[in-house]
Amino acid sequence: MKKIIxxxxxxxxMLSCIAVKKGKDGAKGKDGVxxxxxxxxxxxxxxxHLYTLASDAMEGRKSGTSGIEKAAVYIENEFKKLGLKTFExxxxxxxxxxxxxxxxxxxxxxxxxxxxxxGKSKKDEIxxxxxxxxxxGMKTSGEGDLIYNGANDDASGVxxxxxxxxxxxxxxxxRTIVFAAFTAEEMGLIGSTHFGKGINAxxxxxxINLEMIGKIPSFGPNTAWLTGFERSDFGKIxxxxxxxxxxxxxxxxxxxxxLFFRSDNASLARLGVPSHTFSTTPxxxxxxxxxxxxxxxxxxxxxxxxxxxxxxxGTESIxxxxxxxxxxxxxx
Numbered sequence: 001m002k003k004i005i006x007x008x009x010x011x012x013x014m015l016s017c018i019a020v021k022k023g024k025d026g027a028k029g030k031d032g033v034x035x036x037x038x039x040x041x042x043x044x045x046x047x048x049h050l051y052t053l054a055s056d057a058m059e060g061r062k063s064g065t066s067g068i069e070k071a072a073v074y075i076e077n078e079f080k081k082l083g084l085k086t087f088e089x090x091x092x093x094x095x096x097x098x099x100x101x102x103x104x105x106x107x108x109x110x111x112x113x114x115x116x117x118x119g120k121s122k123k124d125e126i127x128x129x130x131x132x133x134x135x136x137g138m139k140t141s142g143e144g145d146l147i148y149n150g151a152n153d154d155a156s157g158v159x160x161x162x163x164x165x166x167x168x169x170x171x172x173x174x175r176t177i178v179f180a181a182f183t184a185e186e187m188g189l190i191g192s193t194h195f196g197k198g199i200n201a202x203x204x205x206x207x208i209n210l211e212m213i214g215k216i217p218s219f220g221p222n223t224a225w226l227t228g229f230e231r232s233d234f235g236k237i238x239x240x241x242x243x244x245x246x247x248x249x250x251x252x253x254x255x256x257x258x259l260f261f262r263s264d265n266a267s268l269a270r271l272g273v274p275s276h277t278f279s280t281t282p283x284x285x286x287x288x289x290x291x292x293x294x295x296x297x298x299x300x301x302x303x304x305x306x307x308x309x310x311x312x313x314g315t316e317s318i319x320x321x322x323x324x325x326x327x328x329x330x331x332x
Contacts, residue, residue, distance in 0.1 A: 038171075039167055039170040039171050040309065041163050041167060041305050041309045041312065042163070042166075043302070043305040045163065045166070046159055046163055046301060046305050047301050049078075049155075049158070049162050050151065050214075050304065052074060053071055053074065053133070053151075053155035053159065054149045054150060054151035054155040054295060055296075058070050059138055059147060060136055060137040060138050060147050060148040060150060061133060061134050061135045061137070061150060062136060062148075062186075063108055063110040063183050063186075063187060063190075063191075064101075064108035064109065065137055067137065067138075068110065068133070068134055068183065071133050072133070075093075075133060075158065076092070076093045076094070076113055078165070079093050079113070079115035080093075082165055082166060083169070084116055084165065084169075085115070086114070087115070087116055087178060090114065094111040094112070094113060094114075095111060095112040095114055095194070096110070096111040097109070097110070097111075099184065099190050099194070108184070110134075111183060112180060112183055112191045112192075112194070112195055113181040114178060114179070114181075114195075115178070116176065116179070117168055117173055117176065117179070118176050119174050119176040119177070119321075120172065120174050122176075122321045123175070124176070124203060125176065125203065125205050126176045126205065127175050127176070127177050127205060127208065127319055128177070128179075128180055128206075128207050129161055129164050129165075129177060129179050129180070130161065130179075130180040130181070130192070130207065130208070130210070130264055130265075131154050131160060131161045131180075131181060131211065131264075132154050132157070132158075132181070132183070132184075132186070132191065132211075132263075132264055133155075133158045133181040133182070133183065134182075134183050134186055134191070135149070135150030135153065135155075135186060136148035136150065139292070145293075146292065147292060148290070148291075148292055148294065149292070149296070150294055151294050151295050152212045152214040152215065152286075152288065152294050152299055153211070153289065154185070154210070154211055154212060155296070156212060156304055157210035157211050157212065157213060158181050159304065159308075160304070160307070160308045161179050161180070161210060164179070164208075164308060164311065164312060165177075167308075168312075168319065174319065174320040174321040175318075175319055175320070177319065180195065182264050185264055189263075189264055189266060189267050191264070192266075192268070195267065196268055201268065201272055201273055202272075204268060204271075204273045204275075205274075205318065205324050206273070206274050206275065206318050206324075206325050207268045207269070207273050207274065207276065208275075208276075208278070208311065208315055209263055209264050209265040209277040210277070210279075210311070211263045211278070211279050212279050212283070213278060213303070213308070214280070214298075214299030214304050215280055215281045215282065215286065215299065215300060215303060216280065216282075216303055217279075217281070217282055218253065218282045218284075219248070222247045222248065222306060223247070223248045223249070223280070224247075224249055224250070224278050224279065224280045224307055225249070225250045225252050225279055225280070226238070226250070226251060226276050226278055227252045227259045227263065227265065227276055227277040228252070228260035228265070228269065228276050228277075228328070229250075229251035229276070231260070231269070231328045231330075232276070232325045232326045232327065232328050233325055233326045234274045234276050234325040234326075235249060235251065237314075237317065237318060237325060238314035238315065239314075241313060241314045241316060242310060242313060242314050245310065247306065247309075247310040247313075249278075257283060257284075259279075260277070263277045264277075265277045269328045270330055272327045272328055272329070272330075273327070273328065274326060278311055280303055
């Protein structure tokens, strides 16, 4: 009996040593090499973020309204929970500014919501992870559903930003990451343009923008597409990092829509930053784009969660300083 007990104890010790490989950073595996912390995107949290940001209570999140203010507070609170730092000299997570609505001519005051996760060995090199949290607001008249909830466009992207902030907070980052929820994208990339005017673009090594990641692409399940794929080697780096994961990244198949310049990545790309947008939506046949039907119930939680996980894995070597994408050149 003693021999049997001894064997069990020895087996338990061996298993515990092997299990250390899945422990926190700094733990030693059986080969003596520091183990890497493993962390996966929580689908339950993804659903919570999405359904909150795309709820009727947010009233379509139009810039300058009480609806987008509710969304701003929600994002701020999530950044605070994660312990993110404020951006540069800002006292809060808000970068507030006033701009003129090009259609109405009226002044609108709104805020980009910015949180920072400082890097370790390369904190002066910056990666920005972004999405726009504004949408179209509400219809001013009519019957039935009057709210442009903007679940896919772009509550799904903001959900990704929040989930990735939690992810990199857990696994660590060598380069500094700025997490940005931009305002007034729907009014002409105004929030991201304002942000870009105040930065030293040479410090920004990559821009990871998320836009409409809630539906199965034309390429099929476990795929996404990237705008401006040919404009830098950013996409090729992602493709290489995703090898063996079962997830694939493709170049933007909708060239006629000029999508590279229609999302917030463009504001940084024009400054030379290799900034690109990940998307999954078959935009050419999407029945909900800029419609009141763009609601959370129309989206696929599995697609969103898997895409966020793929972005985390695909950008890991950039976040940790192993890979640096080539700069974007915008030809006139």
